[in-house]
Amino acid sequence: MQTQTANQATPSRSTPSTSGAAEILPITTRFELGDEITPEQHAFLDHYGFIIFSQVAKADEVQRIAQELNEIEAKWLAEGRREVYGIPIFRGKGAEGQPFLQRLPFTSCFSEYLHGFLRDPRFEPVRRMIGEHTHIGDHEMDGLVANRNLNVPGSAYPRLGWHTDGLRDLFYLRMPKRMLNVGLHLDRVQREDGGLRVIPGSHKQGPLGFLFRKVYFLSHGEDPHEVAIETQPGDLTLHDGRTWHRVEQSPHSGLRSLRRTLYFPYLTEQFPTKNDDSKTPLYHYLGRALRAGKRVTARIKR
Ligand SMILES: O=C(O)CCC(=O)C(=O)O
Numbered sequence: 001m002q003t004q005t006a007n008q009a010t011p012s013r014s015t016p017s018t019s020g021a022a023e024i025l026p027i028t029t030r031f032e033l034g035d036e037i038t039p040e041q042h043a044f045l046d047h048y049g050f051i052i053f054s055q056v057a058k059a060d061e062v063q064r065i066a067q068e069l070n071e072i073e074a075k076w077l078a079e080g081r082r083e084v085y086g087i088p089i090f091r092g093k094g095a096e097g098q099p100f101l102q103r104l105p106f107t108s109c110f111s112e113y114l115h116g117f118l119r120d121p122r123f124e125p126v127r128r129m130i131g132e133h134t135h136i137g138d139h140e141m142d143g144l145v146a147n148r149n150l151n152v153p154g155s156a157y158p159r160l161g162w163h164t165d166g167l168r169d170l171f172y173l174r175m176p177k178r179m180l181n182v183g184l185h186l187d188r189v190q191r192e193d194g195g196l197r198v199i200p201g202s203h204k205q206g207p208l209g210f211l212f213r214k215v216y217f218l219s220h221g222e223d224p225h226e227v228a229i230e231t232q233p234g235d236l237t238l239h240d241g242r243t244w245h246r247v248e249q250s251p252h253s254g255l256r257s258l259r260r261t262l263y264f265p266y267l268t269e270q271f272p273t274k275n276d277d278s279k280t281p282l283y284h285y286l287g288r289a290l291r292a293g294k295r296v297t298a299r300i301k302r
């Protein structure tokens with residue numbers, strides 16, 4: 001079965017409905033981010049568990065962000081940094097076999113540009129949508145996380161298995177609350193390029209579905225209900241923390257497979273502020289063990 005595409009062919013919509021209850025627009029709708037989140041946008045997100053805002057960042061901003069990430073990478077590689085505030089940096093190989101950092105936490109603490117960009121007024125409606133008191137947690141949880149998926153030999157992060165982001169809350173010893181993950185996409189990724197897959201409506205399942213619908217992070221298979229989130233550089237996506245999603249590996253190799261995203265640390269409550277003395281949370285030890293296991297199996301297969 002072919003994965004459906006979430007956001008093709010339907011024109012962007014930004015006009016609010018004039019009638020009472022907001023209409024739920026087709027799953028293929030791409031929206032424009034305006035000064036307010038419209039009733040249709042709220043209804044769409046509530047119904048499907050995700051939403052896409054078209055090209056919220058302009059081409060020059062996308063380029064600048066990518067450059068800032070390269071600079072942070074160069075600095076961290078030069079320092080031999082393995083983690084930031086207790087959170088491991090995923091380190092793999094790049095297209096030329098060079099060391100390549102693939103998950104970079106707390107990036108807004110290392111770039112003034114990124115720190116400022118996160119606070120740009122255009123994101124205000126999104127911040128308020130999450131909760132009136134939502135703050136930007138530069139130093140909390142994993143901070144502003146940059147992901148760089150790449151499909152080359154030695155890549156540490158070509159794909160990501162099925163999960164919900166809410167599970168993380170359990171490791172902080174609290175029940176998952178409504179949380180929205182806000183991601184900025186730097187690359188053009190069509191369904192046939194791999195990329196983000198979500199199960200629409202899965203945020204509405206009960207606790208059993210939340211815990212056991214898939215084997216967290218280990219299952220990678222296509223789901224009959226999944227849709228592909230296709231992105232253009234600068235697109236902003238929101239997904240509910242309880243929505244099941246994964247990142248499909250690119251069928252391309254080398255630079256053609258590069259997929260970069262930035263996840264905003266919008267938090268509705270205060271978490272402990274992290275610093276160089278912070279401890280690694282348990283779930284990152286599990287992740288580390290999984291990645292080490294994969295490296296061993298890759299070597300055995302070779
Ligand atoms: O790369 C993405 O778009 C999603 C990454 C993700 O799901 C995660 O880091 O939890």
Ligand SMILES: [Fe+2]
Pocket residue numbers: 163164165245
């Ligand atoms: Fe996720």
